Amino acid sequence: MIPPKPPAAAAHGGANLSRRRWLQQTAYSLAGLGAVATVASTAWLPVAYAGSRLAPQPAPPLRLPVEGHADTFQTLEALAGRVVLLNFWATWCVPCRREFPALDALAKEFAPAGLTVLAINVEDADANAEVTAFIAKTNPSFQILRDADMALARAYRIPGMPAVLLVDRKGQLRWQHSGYEPGDEKQYRRQVHLLLAEPA
Helix, strand or coil, rough: CCCCCCCCHHCCCCCCCHHHHHHHHHHHHCCCCCCCCCCCCCCEEEEEEEEEEEEEEECCCCCEECCCCCEEEEECCHHHHEEEEEEEEECCCHHHHHHHHHHHHHHHHHHHEEEEEEEEEECCCCHHHHHHHHHHCCCCEEEEECCCCCCCHHHHCCCCCCCEEEEEECCEEEEEEEEECCCCCCHHHHHHHHHCCCCC
16 A cells, blocks of 8 residues: 655645555554554655565664753764664654664663663654653663754665664664564564664
8 A cells, every 4th residue: 555645745635644654554554454553654654564684784873852841963983883773753743652662672671781772753843742651661871863854864764664674883884673563672672682782
C-alpha cells in the first residue's frame, strides 16, 4: 500500500493536512496491513521491515539538539570509538512507546562496554508538550534528540517507525531494523554484542 503524500503535495482532495496529522494518518493507513508506520514520502524506498545487515557504509553526519538541554548538540564524531544505536521514534507511534523500556535496558547493560543509545524524535514543535511528558514519564537513561524537520530521517532513509540503526566504532552503518514487537530486542542485543566485539 502506498502511503498518503505529505501535505505539501496537495493530496487528499486538496485538503491541507498538518505535517503531524499526515504522519498519523500514514501510520493508521498502514496499521491495518500489519506494516510499520511509514514516515517517508513516497520517494523513500523501503529498505527492510525486519532486521537486516548492511554493507558497511559511512553513516550520514549527525548533529541534533539534545532535548532538555538548551544549546547542546550531539554528533557522531563525539562518539567515535563507540557503537551507536540510533532509534527514530514519535510519541504517537504505539510500538515506539512500547520499545522504550527495551532500549533503556540495552543502554544500561552495554554502556560500560561502549554502547551509546540515541533516541531521535521526528516530531515538530507542535508536539513539544507530548514529547516532554513522555520523557518525564519514562525517564530514559539515554539522550533524546530532536529531528523536527526530519532531515536526518531522510538522510538515513528510514523505512518505517520505529527504526533502529547500528553504527559501528568506525562510524559505519552496519545493521537496521524497522517496527517493534516484544522480543525484537533480542536481535538488537545480539547485533550490539557482535559490533562491540570488533576492534575500534
